[in-house]
Amino acid sequence: MSLNVSNLTVHHGAICAISQVSIAVPTGTLAAMIGSNGAGKTTLLRTLSGLKTPTNGSIMWKGEKIIGLKPEALVRRGISHVSEGKSVIPELTVRENLELGAIWRRNAKESKESIDQVASIFPRLGERIQQRADTLSGGERQMLAIGRAIMAKPQLLLLDEPSLGLAPLVVEQIFQTIRDLTTSMNLTVLLVEQNAMGALKIADLGIVLNLGKIVAINHAQALIDDPAVRAAYLGY
Amino acid sequence: MSTNIAALRVEGVNISFGGLRALNDVYLEIGKNEVVGLIGPNGAGKTTLFNALCGLVTPDSGKFFLDGKEQDFPQTSNLVDLGIARTLQGVGLFGDLTVLENVMVGAQHLAHSGLISAALGRSGKDEKEIRTRSFSALERVYAGGLANRRADTLSYPDTKRVAIARALVSEPKILMLDEPAGGLGSQDIEWMNLLIRNLSASMSVLLVEHHMDVVMSVCSKLYVLNFGEVIASGSSETVRRDPAVMAAYLGTGA
Amino acid sequence: MHKKQSRDIVLFILGGVVLYFLSGVVDELRVYQGATIAVYVIAISSIILLTGYSGQVSLGHGALMAVGAYAAAVAHIELKLPIILCFVIAVLASAVGGALLGAAAARLSGPYLAGTTLALAIGLPSLANQFGVLGGEQGLLFDVGFPPLSLGEEFTQYKWFFWIAGLAALISMWAIKNILGSRYGRTWRAIRGNDVAAQLCGINIARSKILAFTISAGIAGLAGALLSMTIGTVSPSAFPLALSFSLLTGAVLSGITTLAGAMIGAVVLVAIPEIADVVAHRIGSSERVTTNLPGFLVSALLIVTVLFVPNGPVEQHRARKAKHLASQK
Amino acid sequence: AQAAEVGVSSSEIKLGMTLPMTGTASLGYNKIPGAAKAYFDYLNANGGINGRKVTLVVKDDRYVPTEAVAKTNELILKDKVMALLAPLGTANNKAVAASVNPARRGIPVLFVNTGFSGFADTKKYPTTYTVLPSYIMEAKIMGQYIKDNFAGKKIGLLYQDDDFGIDALAGFKTAGVNFAVKVPYASGSQSAAAAAGWITKFKAAEADVVILFGVSSATSAMLGVAAQLKYAPQWMLGSVGGDATTIKLTGVPAGVLYNAIGFSPVPATTDMKDEYVKLFSDIYAKAVPGSPFDLNVLLGMNTAFMTAQALKAAGPNPTRKSLMAAIDSKGATFANSALVPAAYSQTSHVGLTGYWVGKYSPTGDLAPVGGTYVTYTTDSGAGAVVKSTYVRPAMPAKGLPN
Amino acid sequence: MDLLNTFLIGITAGTIYALMAISMVLVWRSTRVVNFAQAGMALLSTYFGYEAVTRLESFWIALPVAMIGGALVAALVEMILIRLLVKHSTSGPIAGVAPIIATLGLLGVIRSISAMIWGGQDLRIVGPVSNDGFTINATTLVFSPLKLLILVTVLVLMLILSVIFQKTNIGLALRASAYAPEIARLSGIKVDWVRTLGWALAGATGAVAGMFQTVNGNGTLSPDSIEFSLLLVSGFIAAVIGGLDSLIGAVIGGLVLGLMISFVLMYVSSGLFFIAPFVILLTILFIRPQGVFGAKAARRA
């Protein structure tokens, strides 16, 4: 078991955002997590990447307890988090934003190769490489954020609504890329999505979160077929 | 027939940033009480066109018609007087104001009393009027109950409602929405659909959106931008089947 | 709405009555300090309006106070205007100065604005040396005259200062409160929150910011004229950089967004040096330590305040109460 | 019993002083309170004034007028001092006079520490007494010296562009000095870089004699940089910025001062043959060990000494009125270390009225040329500069008021 | 000759301002704080240098001592004061004012502590080489071996800092940590450490400025010295002119300020010392509100 969350409870002040959540995601698995606004998805990801300290519970990654470790330490353990809402640094250029992803590896050559890789996934970024990120369109920024995570060569990829603001074609493309990366690099992915259908379609595992609690966890396809899930989250 | 005159029309809009051609000879027309969709790949220039219509970017060239009359592209601070309102691609609420205050800022232009009477505490009547209007704008998006919350404590879908209420309070003739459904769950998206359709009874709506469900269900007409050019326009159904559009934007899944 | 207005008026009148009786019972030194406090209250309010509401930082309010003070003195000496008109002129002159500065400031952000206003604070007072009418380094006398005889023999000069400054403080606080509560205050807060969104709401950002600067400068000018009334002269050295800094300090101590706190900031500004002196003499071991301890204590207090009560005691209390209520629910 | 005066009790006479103890302007001047206290302690140890101890309350005004006013108010209203002693600075004194208005309260302001001529106006400042010769007097005497010794030479002037400088310009004008170059500087700008600029100007004008009529830090900056640039005109130093000890402490090599011309109303601080200098430096060395005895100290102690005599002369139960009356009637004859006469009278509150001219020695100390003090005296008006015939009365026994 | 000397005066004053501006830029880059205590920290470091000079009698040992001392002081300040500050007042109008107040307070604290320890009087530091002007054809220039040394040192420091910033990732890490600490953290940057490093570098640079300003003046040092007050104001104004974000900008800003002041004092009036910077700053910001090398947000919506 590669990522193993058990009995996790997280508070924002007095508000309990995550309560008693347990999830296991095996290595090489793409898990999609869906749930309505405010369900606690972002909070969960932020806890996994070390940005937020939980009140209770444990998180194991590759057999190691990681609660209490700082985000920068977790990056070195292969955890990469694309946070919600175009997490780019507007004042830096596209190239600098990308280099940031690989900065902890301190390897200029690898970093260059990774940039080429990102540019081949998102040609638009390649064209804008010298521009300041604040000139980018909404969707381009989202691409850049994902690109930065790819630069880090992660083993566990935490994606918070990567499809937000992207054109349908690109969404399709990104989902496909995520799927391919998972398989080819034996990644473990936790994908949070409002585009529930798209996410579940490519995922191995589906998780439904509501009001901070897990209400369903199953094979993705099984969730797609579940009439209750369909009605509540897939819109038909 | 007067109804044939477009509420808003632009022609030959060109915008470039340095060497980058962001918009190239773009045209667009919105009829009265029509919901028009503006779609296209990321970075196609949709927001840029919005910005030009709002005075946030000055076009290099182009013509602008309001109610059939040609005029200069608007200045941002004049928009309200021209009857144009817009939401931002991010949400852009004033975080440390209450929800009601947020909307009241949108109704600023209704106030006529000056600084002196404000200093003397005599702007009460104006304030009352603004408050009433703002409240009813909030009711219109079913957010009346949120009035006294600080904006930065709202849930994401609620912020979207408030942003729309803030645009509505100036009673625009043309409402421009930049990705109103982005980041919303399926239930809120349905709600948004409904709202937009209702709004079109009293105003024209120009919509940028990547959610094709929303676009298809509310828009009667679509413009498709790609690399700053209009590559297709027409009724939603025709555009949707346009192979160029499918290749550039929709992909196979939609 | 109107009920609230009249409640305000009653409150302010009540405040005036309290001050009136206070001035009768405390000793002369306290009356004098009271006048200084009233002056600071006005000056701090002008910073709260500018920084707390419109989000613009000024390190040069001392210079704007100087503009008001000089205007009042020149009006008094050259034009021989009655004193109340001199104060009006102080407000107008510094407001004009503020408008000019504001026009430059509207284009500047954060540290650039801080830099410009800092340079202003250093540069402007020494400008007075270049003009004869301003009396050079020795400045001008600004004498508001003795209290009217009808107030009685016992009525001291300081009490007179206190009355004038206190009344000015009450009136200006009331006016500022009204402005901040009106659409103007709302507009400034909106711009501070998100300028693009504010613009889309039909707000002319530059004009709004300049207006804030103008009003703030006008109030600062009034404070400047009152300050020079209490010291009797207007000279460049009465408006040093340190004054601008202490006003900002006072505003932070008050809570940069809480007008009601202005009183706290002003009292602390006046009281702290005295307290620090006492403390220094109590614990100071050598001459070297006692002379430098007050400076140390005042500076340290500043740091402690921004670290632990950054939003001021009033706001802090309000937040704590709100939290308390929330947890009870 | 009769009503006692404020600040005077059966055992104590309380005086108050504000001056810059910290901040940029404090350098040198912050030694004055220590010096005055040292003398008062000596006095108190020797019986005080008719059995009353003289105490001095000192407040730091950081050279800011508003602070000076606030602190003076505290002295008067809270500490309830009998008189104010030696407040420093023109702007501060003016602010205090205008706002606190000691005159209206009848509070004496003894021996203000500024040479600004305006304080001699007894109508405006009826309770204020000056002690230092005015800047106008100094400039006039300098002007006379230039006429006598440097006729036909090109003269340059460095001055502070405020009251201090305005007084100086007025004096030089009366004396009829024409300058080849005048360089003003803004107070607070006297850095090394600025001094290099001043020198460039003096050089360009080919000045033979350069008068430094500024504060100590300006003199220091100027002389320090001049040494580096091998610029050596005939220097002439005003008394305000001419204290050798202070200048040398700021790192100016003593040699640069050599042969510069200087002016002072009191004896040279190194002149141990002088009975006052000897006594004062002994008292000071005991009270504040390790602190060099310089002009500020000497002037501070001299002021305290004069104050003691005024208090003594004010009768067995001194009051504010009797104190001032004593100075008015006997002030001109008060023994003190100055080598020039004081002009106190029923109509004038002007203190010392002149200077002796000296040259700085190779070790950088101001000393009279040829070992004897040649003194000049004049007024702040159009009066001529004359060689003074004043003979200093002998020091009272043990330096205590008699 | 006057022209040349005026130019030389401006250049030497300007290089030290530039050094001070660089240290303000480093702090700004790492924490988005304008550090009004920078000159105070430089003063304290110079006192350390003074202690070293009096004990070891070598400027060349004292300089690194001052630099290390300055770096340590700055690092401590960042770790204790700035970290708390950033935590407590991140949003609202106070966020713009809190750093100003805190660093002003720090300046006061440093000054009074220095005065308590070392007293108010002048202390002397002797420079490593002569500050006597070069003499050419019997005229002495306002340029000396010491000034040459200062010029060279500033250039070398500039170069070293630029190399650090260009060739290593420190520059990128600094800026990322300042602009978006959370994203930097998620990229594996030890943000706290990087910010501390930024301050330490600034502290060391400021120490050099302080040492040089002292020996280039009369070689004396006191808590209230005019030279340090000038360093405070001019360093900040130079940094603002340059654009606060750019090292090159800081250098240009320092030189422009030094030269302009020098020329105004020489050819307009020497009394304009405090008005000149104000006019220079206003003029430059009027043309470029974000400073000469500062970048402006390119798009707003």
Ligand SMILES: Nc1ncnc2c1ncn2[C@@H]1O[C@H](COP(=O)(O)OP(=O)(O)OP(=O)(O)O)[C@@H](O)[C@H]1O
């Ligand atoms: N910083 C915070 N302070 C207080 N409450 C918070 C904070 N962040 C989140 N919350 C609350 O925690 C709950 C979970 O929020 P979270 O952002 O994790 O939801 P989400 O599932 O990611 O929602 P969305 O789909 O809108 O992104 C919500 O009720 C939210 O209001």
Ligand SMILES: Nc1ncnc2c1ncn2[C@@H]1O[C@H](COP(=O)(O)OP(=O)(O)OP(=O)(O)O)[C@@H](O)[C@H]1O
């Ligand atoms: N100020 C600018 N400088 C340089 N390039 C710019 C600037 N503003 C926009 N661009 C570029 O212009 C193109 C159009 O941007 P725009 O924001 O209009 O796209 P969009 O259609 O709204 O995309 P999205 O759907 O991703 O929001 C983008 O490629 C962007 O990088």
Ligand SMILES: [Mg+2]
């Ligand atoms: Mg979320």
Ligand SMILES: [Mg+2]
């Ligand atoms: Mg867009």
